[in-house]
Amino acid sequence: MARRRDLWTGAAPGANPFALPRGPLGWVAGRVLARTNRTQNAEVAGFLRALGGTSVLEVGHGPGILVELLARQYDTTVTGVDPSTEMVRMARGRNAEAVRAGRVRLWRASAEATGCDDASMDLVVSVNTVAMWPFLDEGLAEFQRVLRPGGRAVVTWHRYPPRFALTSEELDTVEAAMRKRFGAAERDRLPSSVVLSAAR
Numbered sequence: 001m002a003r004r005r006d007l008w009t010g011a012a013p014g015a016n017p018f019a020l021p022r023g024p025l026g027w028v029a030g031r032v033l034a035r036t037n038r039t040q041n042a043e044v045a046g047f048l049r050a051l052g053g054t055s056v057l058e059v060g061h062g063p064g065i066l067v068e069l070l071a072r073q074y075d076t077t078v079t080g081v082d083p084s085t086e087m088v089r090m091a092r093g094r095n096a097e098a099v100r101a102g103r104v105r106l107w108r109a110s111a112e113a114t115g116c117d118d119a120s121m122d123l124v125v126s127v128n129t130v131a132m133w134p135f136l137d138e139g140l141a142e143f144q145r146v147l148r149p150g151g152r153a154v155v156t157w158h159r160y161p162p163r164f165a166l167t168s169e170e171l172d173t174v175e176a177a178m179r180k181r182f183g184a185a186e187r188d189r190l191p192s193s194v195v196l197s198a199a200r
């Protein structure tokens, strides 16, 4: 298939096991993500709590740490999607009891096509995945589609270590794309993440 020129970072997942965990190495990457991103995911859960809302979709849930925190935080069903078969399996394992109880539902899908119904979510969040989306605006269009009017799109990224942070140009690109799609966007800095958010 011809490589599309509009890949927004030029850094499509390729062979990086953290960007799109696959196979045995992907499983190890998932274990590492669960440990190294726990504090950041807890911080994002706190940010979401302050926004209110009852229905939440996490896009690119990886090993399922934030899903686990959100399932404790919301009375309603928490939805998560990730294009990695290994990450869906790992997140289902981590949240097995909540999945069995119908409080968490997880399936394989990506930012561009989540499989969720139109206007079905109060919050759509994605942590450390936006650089892996091949097409930035297609992902944001999908967030807009599944959000209810007044719902909020929340896209976050690591601040540390600096080699994992997005450049200021990349953050500006995401913020500008959110502003274009939603009419306005905000940038917040949490201790370990940059948070870009916009209301539908």
Ligand SMILES: C[S@@+](CC[C@H](N)C(=O)[O-])C[C@H]1O[C@@H](n2cnc3c(N)ncnc32)[C@H](O)[C@@H]1O
Pocket: 013, 018, 019, 020, 021, 033, 034, 037, 041, 059, 060, 061, 062, 063, 082, 083, 084, 087, 109, 110, 111, 112, 126, 127, 128, 129, 132, 133, 134
């Ligand atoms: C660095 S991991 C972050 C996982 C988790 N959110 C965390 O903070 O630990 C990147 C995740 O993005 C997922 N991903 C890759 N391409 C994606 C896409 N186009 N849409 C949504 N998620 C994607 C990967 O499968 C992987 O689980």
